Structure formats: structure tokens, C-alpha cells
Amino acid sequence: MISASFPGFNGYKMSYLVYARKYRPTTFEQVIGQKAVVQTLKNAIKNNRLAHGYIFSGMRGVGKTTVARLLAKSLNCEQGPTPEPCLKCESCVDIQEGRSVDVLEIDGASNRGIDEVRALKEGIQYKPLYSRYKVIIIDEFHMLTKEAFNALLKTLEEPPPNTIFILATTELHKVPSTIVSRCQTFEFRKISLNEITAHLKEIIQKENISISNYGIRLIAESAEGSLRDAQSLLDQSVAFSGEKVSDEDLKEILGTISRELLFETAETILKKKPEQAFDLVEKIVNKGYDLRFFHSELIKHFRDLLLVSSVKDTKDLLTLDDSETERIRKQIENISSDEVLHCLNALQNGEQGLRYSSHPRIYFEVLIVKLCQFKNIVPIQDIIEEVKALKGKTGTGAQASKKDSDRESKRGENNAGSVLYAKPVPDEKKQNRLKEENKNSVLKEPKVEEFLNTFKARILSVNKEEKNQ
Ligand SMILES: Nc1ncnc2c1ncn2[C@@H]1O[C@H](COP(=O)(O)OP(=O)(O)O)[C@@H](O)[C@H]1O
Numbered sequence: 001m002i003s004a005s006f007p008g009f010n011g012y013k014m015s016y017l018v019y020a021r022k023y024r025p026t027t028f029e030q031v032i033g034q035k036a037v038v039q040t041l042k043n044a045i046k047n048n049r050l051a052h053g054y055i056f057s058g059m060r061g062v063g064k065t066t067v068a069r070l071l072a073k074s075l076n077c078e079q080g081p082t083p084e085p086c087l088k089c090e091s092c093v094d095i096q097e098g099r100s101v102d103v104l105e106i107d108g109a110s111n112r113g114i115d116e117v118r119a120l121k122e123g124i125q126y127k128p129l130y131s132r133y134k135v136i137i138i139d140e141f142h143m144l145t146k147e148a149f150n151a152l153l154k155t156l157e158e159p160p161p162n163t164i165f166i167l168a169t170t171e172l173h174k175v176p177s178t179i180v181s182r183c184q185t186f187e188f189r190k191i192s193l194n195e196i197t198a199h200l201k202e203i204i205q206k207e208n209i210s211i212s213n214y215g216i217r218l219i220a221e222s223a224e225g226s227l228r229d230a231q232s233l234l235d236q237s238v239a240f241s242g243e244k245v246s247d248e249d250l251k252e253i254l255g256t257i258s259r260e261l262l263f264e265t266a267e268t269i270l271k272k273k274p275e276q277a278f279d280l281v282e283k284i285v286n287k288g289y290d291l292r293f294f295h296s297e298l299i300k301h302f303r304d305l306l307l308v309s310s311v312k313d314t315k316d317l318l319t320l321d322d323s324e325t326e327r328i329r330k331q332i333e334n335i336s337s338d339e340v341l342h343c344l345n346a347l348q349n350g351e352q353g354l355r356y357s358s359h360p361r362i363y364f365e366v367l368i369v370k371l372c373q374f375k376n377i378v379p380i381q382d383i384i385e386e387v388k389a390l391k392g393k394t395g396t397g398a399q400a401s402k403k404d405s406d407r408e409s410k411r412g413e414n415n416a417g418s419v420l421y422a423k424p425v426p427d428e429k430k431q432n433r434l435k436e437e438n439k440n441s442v443l444k445e446p447k448v449e450e451f452l453n454t455f456k457a458r459i460l461s462v463n464k465e466e467k468n469q
């Protein structure tokens with residue numbers, strides 16, 4: 001048994017078994033969410049059709065090490081090889097407790113060089129001491145050096161008899177294809193939100209912890225698909241609050257993006273205050289948030305805004321408590337769901353760019369400013385009404401209706417159900433003339449002239465507020 005003892009908050013001393021260890025599956029049946037992997041391995045064990053090398057790829061905390069140990073147990077159980085190891089024999093117990101001499105767990109990140117690989121190759125020349133199989137589990141395998149990979153190649157192709165390699169990695173793309181092609185690869189999936197929630201509920205019940213459904217959901221969401229992260233967050237929460245974990249405590253512990261900042265950013269966008277964008281981004285960065293993470297939280301916030309603006313009963317769809325839902329309602333007062341949808345679309349479109357930008361901060365600032373500058377959006381129905389009314393007044397119906405319906409249909413294509421409401425367009429020639437005048441007046445400014453000369457640049461268009469309207 002592995003137990004940890006450390007001073008909790010307020011000097012409160014606690015001693016407990018870390019949940020991730022305590023709840024590590026001891027049988028294949030207990031593994032959550034990796035059906036395909038488990039099924040294939042169980043069959044291979046049953047039919048004695050094992051590969052020499054396996055790659056287990058997938059994000060942190062989804063069961064790679066767990067399944068590797070289960071496989072080792074299945075192979076070496078005194079009753080085995082069997083997909084249902086007895087868990088009682090010496091071999092099973094030793095592997096369970098991580099002290100079997102024939103099952104090696106190597107950390108690839110700290111043993112990444114050629115020397116370590118040579119030592120390993122030497123070590124596996126000998127037959128397993130007490131077991132049927134030698135199982136070599138290398139974690140974070142992608143961290144090995146190029147030379148180390150090369151040194152392993154031949155061994156992987158023709159390993160000593162009864163030796164099985166399990167190479168676990170969170171970054172499969174960094175493993176050379178020469179290695180991948182010599183192994184059987186299993187992709188471990190993210191654990192779904194529902195599976196994480198159900199697992200947390202089970203632990204909470206067994207451990208007698210009191211925590212609200214909303215709280216469980218908060219933890220599950222923060223874990224982002226990693227079961228171990230969910231367990232560790234629960235650990236931290238209990239260390240912080242004791243057995244009664246309040247929603248308030250949780251918010252503190254999870255350090256989730258402060259809702260305040262999300263509301264503030266949405267306010268800046270919806271109330272169209274581009275001048276606040278830069279201070280806001282400064283604040284976000286100063287608080288230590290990763291902008292890409294913040295951006296994805298902002299997308300979720302807009303999703304919540306959209307939900308509240310379009311659905312009456314949001315209880316099962318939102319992870320917010322009542323007061324927060326009320327705040328959301330306030331934020332979208334007088335704002336159409338079309339407009340929210342439009343912002344949400346634009347935010348989603350910016351995701352890729354932000355991820356690959358070498359200047360994420362500038363990218364994010366520009367994105368916020370752009371969002372602030374969206375013209376007011378009004379539902380298409382309102383425009384139609386407006387046009388109808390106009391037609392009645394001016395009698396120039398035929399022309400107006402053609403232009404407007406063209407405009408509507410074009411927008412409809414790009415923008416499912418929502419339209420950008422431009423101010424009534426004056427005569428096109430007049431507009432072009434205004435643009436030309438603007439451009440010329442800007443070009444005459446000494447600073448602009450100097451810039452153009454220095455960089456031999458050319459101005460394509462000038463966006464200046466049109467005063468004469
Ligand atoms: N698929 C899963 N089913 C059940 N428990 C899991 C699963 N994945 C992770 N866990 C829990 O998280 C802990 C760490 O998992 P581990 O297998 O070491 O993750 P990985 O090696 O993928 O980072 C385990 O001890 C277990 O409690």
C-alpha cells in the first residue's frame with residue numbers, strides 16, 4: 001500500500017491513499033472507456049497471438065500504464081497466461097505493487113540516451129528470472145534520442161524470446177515511423193465527460209465525501225478527458241476542504257478562469273468597446289492565463305450565452321449555478337441570439353490561427369477588436385419589415401426589393417440564419433467617390449508620405465468614418 005502523509009492547509013495533517021493509486025483498475029473489466037484496446041488484448045492473450053512490441057498512445061491519465069501492468073499480470077500469472085489474472089499469486093501481487101523483477105518500468109524522459117538503451121539491451125539478454133515473460137514498459141517513449149531509437153530498432157524487430165515491449169507515449173507523432181511500423185499501435189481515447197462524472201461519483205460515495213453535482217461536473221470538466229487529473233483534483237479538493245467540499249471552495253481550487261474576466265471580455269465585445277481590448281488582454285496575461293486556454297473558455301462562455309438566449313429551460317444543459325445563469329441572462333439583454341451566434345462563429349474561426357500564431361497576444365487582441373467592430377446585427381425578419389415599410393413610403397419598390405433580397409440571400413449563404421446589418425447603402429458611386437477622397441487626403445499627410453517612401457508601400461484602401469452621411 002502506498003500512502004501519503006503531508007500537512008494539509010491550515011496545518012491540518014492528513015494521511016491518505018492517493019485516489020489515483022487506490023482506484024487503479026486491477027482487472028481489465030474495471031478499465032473505463034478503452035473498449036477496443038482491452039478487447040483486442042484479451043483476445044490476443046487468449047489465442048496466444050501476442051506481438052513483440054506494443055505502442056500505447058494517448059493523453060496523460062487515460063490508462064496506458066494501467067493496461068500495460070494488466071497485460072504483464074495476465075502473461076505472468078501463475079494460472080496464466082490468462083485475460084483474468086488471479087491477483088493473488090506472487091507474480092500478480094509483485095506486479096500490482098510495482099516490484100516484479102521481470103516487469104521493468106522505465107521512464108523514457110530521464111533515460112533517453114544511447115547508454116541507457118545499451119544497458120537495457122544487455123539486461124534483456126537473460127531469461128526472465130521468475131516469470132514467463134519479461135515485460136519492458138517504457139513511458140514517455142517519444143523522449144528518446146535519435147541514437148537511442150536506432151539502437152532499439154533491431155531489438156524490436158527480433159527481441160529475445162519471451163520479451164515484450166510496451167512503449168507508452170503522449171506524442172505518437174514524435175516516434176519515428178521505423179519504430180511504429182515494427183509495433184502494434186493502440187490509441188487510448190480521452191475519457192468522456194459522462195464516464196469521468198460517473199467514476200467520480202463512485203469514489204465520492206465510497207469515500208463519504210460530500211460535494212454537489214455541480215461541483216462534480218466542474219471537476220470532470222477541468223480534467224479535460226484525463227481520469228487521473230479528475231482523481232487528483234478530487235484529492236486536492238478534499239485536502240483543501242475536508243470531506244465537505246463546497247462549490248465556492250472548488251472554484252478556488254480549480255483556479256478555473258475567473259468568470260469575472262469572461263464576463264468582462266464578453267461585455268467588451270457585446271457593448272462594442274474596442275478601446276478596452278488592450279487593457280483587458282493585459283489583465284488576462286498578467287493573471288497568468290494561457291491565451292489559447294482563455295480563448296477556449298471564452299468560446300464556452302459564448303456558447304452559454306447562446307444557449308440562454310435561445311433555450312427556455314437550460315437546467316440540464318448548463319454547468320452554471322442559478323446566480324450565474326441569471327448573470328448570463330443580464331449580459332444578453334437587448335442582444336439578439338443572431339449576434340451571439342455571429343460572435344461565437346468568429347471566435348471559433350479564430351481558434352486555428354491563435355494556435356499556430358507566433359504572436360498569440362497580438363492575434364488575440366486583434367480578434368477582440370474585430371469582434372467589437374462587428375456592425376449591429378438584426379434579425380432578418382426585422383430587415384424585411386423595414387424594407388416593406390420603405391417600399392410603401394417611397395414607391396421605388398421594385399429596385400429596392402431586388403437589391404435587398406440579393407443582399408439577404410448572399411448573407412444567408414455565409415451566415416446561417418444571421419445577417420450583418422449594414423446601414424442603408426447610399427448610392428454606390430457616391431461611396432466610391434468618398435473612399436477615393438479619403439484615400440487622397442490620407443496620402444497627403446506627411447507621416448504617411450514618409451512611410452510610403454521609406455517602405456515603397458502602396459495603400460490599397462482606407463477605412464475612415466464617413467462624415468458626410
Ligand atoms: N481508463 C481508465 N480506467 C480506469 N481508471 C483509469 C483509467 N485511466 C486512468 N485511470 C486512473 O488514473 C490513474 C493513472 O492512470 P495511468 O494508467 O497511469 O495513466 P497513463 O499511463 O495513461 O498516464 C490510474 O491509477 C487510475 O486510477
Ligand SMILES: [Mg+2]
Pocket residue numbers: 064065066139168
Ligand atoms: Mg503512465
Ligand SMILES: [Zn+2]
Pocket residue numbers: 076077078079085086087088089090091092093
Ligand atoms: Zn496470478
